[in-house]
Amino acid sequence: MNTSADQSYHFNVMRRAIDVIDAGGPGMSLETMAAEMGMSAAHFQRLFSTWAGVSPKRYQQYLTLGHAKALLSQRHTTLEAADAAGLSGTGRLHDLFLRWEAMSPGEFARQGANLTIYWGWFDSPFGPALVMGTDRGICGIGFAAEAGAKATMADLTARWPKAQFIEDAARLRPWAQTAFQAGASEAPPLYLIGAPFQIKVWEALLQIPSGHVTTYGQIAKAIGHPKAVRAVGTAVGRNPISLLIPCHRALRKSGGLGGYHWGLPVKRGILAWESARAEA
Incomplete structure (x- = not known):
């Protein structure tokens, strides 16, 4: 089980990713997203999947403003x-x-x-x-x-x-x-x-x-x-x-x-x- 410190670190990554997603739009690829974060695609996906339970691309959909309306x-x-x-x-x-x-x-x-x-x-x-x-x-x-x-x-x-x-x-x-x-x-x-x-x-x-x-x-x-x-x-x-x-x-x-x-x-x-x- 992840410690709360691990989860807090993952959230700090997610905070940065929100800015990247907002700037790049829904069409941004996993590779581009990871590069903007200064990480490999595999490492970035592993961090997000551990914290959120789903892949970064799937999580990206939940971060969009339209998700609240849905x-x-x-x-x-x-x-x-x-x-x-x-x-x-x-x-x-x-x-x-x-x-x-x-x-x-x-x-x-x-x-x-x-x-x-x-x-x-x-x-x-x-x-x-x-x-x-x-x-x-x-x-x-x-x-x-x-x-x-x-x-x-x-x-x-x-x-x-x-x-x-x-x-x-x-x-x-x-x-x-x-x-x-x-x-x-x-x-x-x-x-x-x-x-x-x-x-x-x-x-x-x-x-x-x-x-x-x-x-x-x-x-x-x-x-x-x-x-x-x-x-x-x-x-x-x-x-x-x-x-x-x-x-x-x-x-x-x-x-x-x-x-x-x-x-x-x-x-x-x-x-x-x-x-x-x-x-x-």
Whole structure:
């Protein structure tokens, strides 16, 4: 099994490849792609196949902007049907066995006062990841590939300004390793820290199966606020637990990717990775 450090290295290769693919277009050959990356075709294909489960040429299709529209028109599920759409399958970390609880509104209003949050940096399939957690579960995951480590740390700590933050990677390592391990049989516990409306939106996101997407409008309908599309978009963007609460699976009605708090290259990479893993 690959280590998370291996996966992080592969993602750094993929980040460079996104730029190469965007510049070269869908007709670029494997040999040309590898040459642009400064690698042999065989080495480049081996790295990509190990990380994504499919060949670079196949993965290239998932990275195109049109792939999001294809997902939306062909493979998305309504949230009402999500439970019957495959959540009982095996090996889907982000859809199975998620144990979560939410901070009470009163606790949230205190902005983390009397709350101890532990943090640590870990390698992930999508670059360096900052993981935060309380004694009850993971409360934050941020990706630093685009934003940088300093900005990622400032972003997450600012969400709970009165909390006490303690660096303790060893405490969080079992949860982090499970979170970033493809095909894990269980997921780490989550501790949702947010306003009641935000938590409703995040709960809806948890219903979207891996390899599927939905729209902000469908999420708004699912939580009983069909006209609150813009507010839903804001809540999606404020999701503190990236990947495990899959805000990357929320798209605009047009099929556009919309924004992503940790950078669109990361969102594209995650969606492509999930589709490739589903195929593999």
